[in-house]
Amino acid sequence: MCGRYVSTRSPQELAPLFHVSDPPPEETLAPSWNVAPTDNVWAVLERAPRASNSDSASANDAGVRRELRPLRWGLVPSWAKDVKIGSRMINARVETVHEKPAYRRAFTRRRCLLPADGFYEWEQIKDPGTEKTRKQPYFIHPEDDQLMALAGLYEYWRDPAVKHDDDPNAWLLTCTIITTEATDAAGRVHPRMPLALTPDHYDTWLDPTHQDPHDLRALLGQPAGGHLDARPVSTMVNNVRNNNPHLVDEASS
Template identity: 70%
Template sequence: MCGRYVSTRGPEDLARRFRITDPDVDDPLAPSWNVAPTDEVWAVLERTARDASAGAPATRHLRALRWGLVPSWAGDTRIGARLINARVETVHEKPAFRTAFARRRCLLPADGFYEWQRMEDPGTGKTRKQPYFVHSEDDRVMALAGLYEYWRDPDAGRDDPSAWLTTCTIITTEATDAAGRVHPRMPLAVAEEHYDAWLDPCRRDTGALRDLLERPADGRLDARPVSTAVNNVRNNGPQLVEAVTVPAAGATPPTSDPAR
């Protein structure tokens, strides 16, 4: 599972990184070292304009979306808090994700992500959750594989500009390398050479799309223990990713996420 992550790059930096000619950002998101579900996050996606002629190429955009996917058929937005992740093993067949996987894929830029490991406190014998910041060894931005979806408020007026909500989710898989020592699941990423294919809304081959997904940073990850201050979503700032010393204790085996 990926329940928190870090996203500090600005729109100009992301536009260069993901080859976006016009970011079209009116209200830039502030850097966040504690991105939490239902927060707005940066997403890279491709869309074809409604008034475009047949066969017109899609245009790449940088958009702020709400994290926690709300399917188009949902009665309200509350389901989004439970759909922050989509398991790669079933993403192509689950009703909440299968349409988005076929037509609405995106990249979610991240500096890294947090996972928690249950550890035994040597002083009390009780277990506690120790957060770790998992990031690329070279600190390059990760392009996490995501999906996005449009939802319209059924109670909104016909011409209400706020009626539409665009949300997203992160695709996850079994964890390996440094992340696997902390938690059994981890987000998937898309390599730069596969950005075009992953974002292309005309590509619908499920198997070929799944083949584009890989471990973040090619699996070359580092995980360092950080302060439990990250547990509180109100805390933010670069101090959250600074390494801390963890008392020697026995780590309990990672537990699996609930199925999504």
């Protein structure tokens, strides 16, 4: 699974990397070395402009727009009665994402990329000379320190307590990260890992008009290329209140 990750790039850095159509948003998120479920995170997505029935032709001409916007991590399905379900839906397994009721509609229409510097996983290890075990956290990231584009889905949830649709509090946008079998260094720590896409697959993955499940699943057949490095880090990362650059420093033995 992926329960924590690192995201430190600014909107000004991310927008050109993902060829975002609109200017970077005025809203900012602080760099985070300990992104946790229910946090707001940067997401790259594409949406078709809304139009009235009389203006459908001009909407099609305008085409989709690529946006960079903050979403809450932990997908809340549109039919959910309580947003709390999102804290249990931070990951979607690539093997079943296209068929699970909570994800299958978003899989065909609402896909996104979640920029990350790397992610954390925990390994159960034995303390030398004792029978006790403990969980050792590792920071897993590309060896070349390139940005990862994690495959994700997003969804809209309408808050029934808010009367009007045009109220900014009426809609909650949430997301989940798709996971796959772990490879490379990540596989030595944990059997699952977030699935990162290569740049040549960004356009097809984000395009909301591309809705063939078979073709979309083909994009997720292999994680993005490149080698991953896994280094042990301090157990300070276990506490979500801790958030600073030293969390990714290698732990002293």
